[in-house]
Amino acid sequence: MQHFPILSIVTLFLGAFLTVIFGSKNETVRKFIALVASSISLILVLMLIKPVMIKNNVIQYWLGNWRPIHDWAIGIGLEVDALGLFFGIIAVLTIFLSIIFSFKYTKKDSETDKYYVLFLMLSGAVLGLVFTGDLFNMFVMIEIMTFAAVGLTAFRNYQEGALEAAFKYLVLGSIGSSMVLAGTITIYSQVHTLNMAQISALLFNNLTPSALFAFALLLAGFSLKAFVVPFHPAAPDAYMSAPSSVSMAFSGMVNKAGVYAIIRLVYVLFHAMDFKSVQILLIIIGTITMFIGVTMALAQNDFKRLLAFHSISQIGYVITAVGVSTALGLTAGLYHALNHTLFKGLLFLTAGAIFYATGTTDLNKLGGLARKMPQTAAIFLIGAFSISGLPPFNGFVSKWLVYQATFQANLAPVTIIALLVSVMTLASFIKVAQSIFFGQMPKEFENVKEVPLSMRIPMWIMAILCVITGVLPNIVTKYLVSPAVTAALNIGKYIDLMMGNGYSEKILGKPIEIPAVDFTLAGYWDPIAWLVLFALLLIAVTIVAVAGGFNAVSLPTEVDDPKYDVFFSGEASEHSHVKGNDLFWGLKHDLRHYFGFMHDAHSGIINDYALWAIFTTTIFIVYIFLLVP
Amino acid sequence: MILVNYIACIILIVLGFYVILTKKNILKIIIGMGLIDYGINLLIISIGFNPGGTAPIFTFTELKPESFFVDPVPQALTLTSIVIGACVTAMALSLVIKIKEKYGTLDADKVRRLNG
Amino acid sequence: MFKKLIEKSFEKSPWLFHLNTGSCNGCDIEIVSVITPRYDAERMGFKLTGSPRHADIILVTGPITSQSRDRLIRTLAQVPDPKVVVSIGSCPRSTNVFNGSYSVEGPLDKYVPIDVSIAGCPPKPEAIIDGLAKAIEILREKRRAMK
């Protein structure tokens, strides 16, 4: 059980190297290696749940058996506590489903062995980042992750803008990594160790200016990896041009890794959450990310670019909840991160399915696909309803916890913006539903077929998970979210492992207890009663339908009878489908100055994006130097 | 004496940022990224410097209690960082070649089909 | 179990759909005046609807011009059963003064069986209301026949 973390990481990297050696020739070997590697790491991480989550002890593993000598860490250690494992489970789940989806999805692409190598490298790096206990190791894993991500973004280089997106991602990514490196080194100059547990023990309330400088740099670097608003422009381009199974992994794992790094940095390394100013900084960033993400998404014309902006705005939710550093806030943040991975992954897979079936994801060209692809439409609706937070689905519970947390922390404006953003999310997904799935179908999609089964299985798995996490909030929180919150808030156990027992008791005091998220807190009347209620009502309505003398529904016959044509005030019903940017004219007209400004602000020039990144880093540094001590 | 190293690092990093921000030619942007990397590598090395220490390379026989070394850990970190810097530059250059093929120009103002 | 109630409600809430096939708007103003406070057809449950799918009674005015002919047929086909066709004014009955013109395609009953025909050019609102009352009777017969 001691070796599971390192084994799960190594199997993925080993899978990558084996694919290079054996997989380059034929397809099945390559797929087999990828499947075996991801399923092994899935099983290993899931077996870690019992010891870490339930009995909540922290697993430590020293690479190369470089044990600390008279308790000074010299080797690289993996420390898996509940927080790390929570994000590990999210990552492993996304990897497994994405690989299954990509078997058929990349059938039309050439050189797919390069795809599997890069994807396994990406997944190994994310798992490594989540399990590592060493700051420099975290930097190396971030670097590998960015590297693989850039390679995968440019995978379909024939696609419009893929190369440009990859280049911008690389430049911004390397700026972020340099900041993380500089931050790591400044901490090292301060405490002369790289082990995170030891750093947090030594840095406990003796924050010298250089430590603050390191904190600002690390915060900027990690929020660039999590694509928080000032740093976000590389994300929509990258998500749009990468294959959908990869952009599902991006929005499921890569920005979650950034969020994990921020939580680890802010809660565990620097105990910065005791300072009110750091909380306000995170909340401001989160709220801005939320609002700009969704308003940009409303104005998009491409399905995947719209989804990319939604990932950014949902990460804004998570960061705001994490910024509200009460136990309820962190529970809301982590629960929303889990839900986000599920429904966003689902939506990216539906985007992939549409791209696979029709060859385009442009909202202005598609229409009426629900009749040809009924299952994809049903799955899309589940994803759309859960992201916009309608009750029976999982978005409702986590967004509801975010509202409660923010409002109880006396942040009324944040709650109001959060609720407004939630409605705008609903608006943009109605726009997508109308322009892609409903309405009239253009001629060229007549012979569109449903996607093959191996692509639909991961979609159905995710849809069911979406509903489960929505209907059973107390089980999910008890076994997954609350242990992670305890691990993040009272870090005594994490430090004791390294510095010997009782060390943290002296400096940190008693651990903070965590409120159990029960139904009333989760804004629910217990879900089983929901199901009973819905069943009762369905029966009632059918009784009324049957007895009430309803006449049979007259369905359209094959013959060309105008009775079943759509009412065009008398005209012959030619193809006129209200789609893409015909919708929400009223909103766009009223906010046209705002939308215009936003459109020009995302100019696409790499220098502007770099300017934003560096400008916001300076703001972080100045803010933290002025306000924190 | 060590202060000169720190000032050199700062100059290198600021120069790198300046190049990334202002130069429109994407090749120069890559050079800018390289500059930042080298600045930080110099920073790492100069952090681990103990005045009067010798290089931390020894065999067990030579290890005497009074032998005084420079801190070896940052030097290990620099190795990885240099390798990463090299790979990033290599990847960026391959992307630039493909961009030149596809867009026909290296000017950042023209390579902006994805915007808004 | 609601059969009797449904039948009674057909009599109580007939919804109208006004279809203008090139009329001189004399009859159209009369139809609208039927809903004004003075004659107030709404007290008997009449209501003008926007879409033929919601309508029970279709008021057709005007001599069927060539332009509006197939539109007339298509819209009438899109009305769910039971439906009643009421022609307002003498144009649909006999293309009135426009008879023999190159663009007029003859009286309404060439295309669809008319249930109630209200004469007059334009018919007085009282005549229209009386015609609609008869139309309600026919609607109720059609509903009973349909079941």
Place this chain on the structure above:
Amino acid sequence: MVVLKYLFNVLVFPGLLFSALVGLLLSGLDRKVVARMQKRIGPPIIQPIYDFFKLLGKETIVPRAASRRTFLYAPVIGLLALVTVTLFIPIYKYTAISTVADIIVILYLLTIPAVALIMGGAASGSPYAGVGISREMVAIISYELPLVIVLLTIGKHVGMALNKGVITFSLSQIVSYQAEFGPMITNWRLIPAALALLLIIPIKVGSLPFDIAEAEIEICEGPLVEYSGAPLAIFKLNHAIKMFIMTSLFVTLFLSGKGTGILILDIVLQVLLSAVIVVISISTLKAITARLKVEQVLKFFWTYPTALALISLILVWIGR
């Protein structure tokens, strides 16, 4: 035994039967009052019940371009959500189901009927429905902001008084607050919020000045253009129940109190007060104004009601 109670609650008392009947009567009253204001006699009060049953008897046509299942199930889902909401709204002291967090659950459950209407319209595949959907969504975005601020204000106000400053989201606590301190409307700080909610009710119900989504003449009833027969009847029923819910929510939030203690009298009192609110907010506005343009709706709702609600939020915030 509990299932029987739920069955009764869902099907009869606050659920389907009661709210449908009262909703239809309220919309009949609304049409009658508007007619009277235009010096017309107007239809009998039970006219909507006749409309409902007549539509039940009509033939249901499913257009060729429609995706059948969503087209037929959308109204039923809207009805389910609406009936669930009626269980949460307390009538003076009696509530069918009261959880800690009623306001936000109601807020979200009230979006489901609007989404059901949108899904139904989208599934019908008609361009009129497409335009109707986009207007309906703009309407939702426009009224969500002030509605949220009003609900948070009341929650904060009651929270400050009852459970030591922490906001309360539970309606039963709000009713018990009003039982102690008298109806909320008497508190001068909350009058702007009451005005804002009065302005929100017409657009939430979709009545005339703001019914940009179902404009009869412009876009032939918007999302409902392809509906006929039973689904249309259920949508009209949703429309009526929404009117009852919004007005009784207003009564619960601003006009409730100790009540008479006997359940039957409480119910009658609640329905009467809701009828008064219908006359004040929906009918008068419908009789006086004409339909707004699409962007005017958003501009209107993000300025006047939001400003009113913010005023009372700030007043409450600095109140204690």
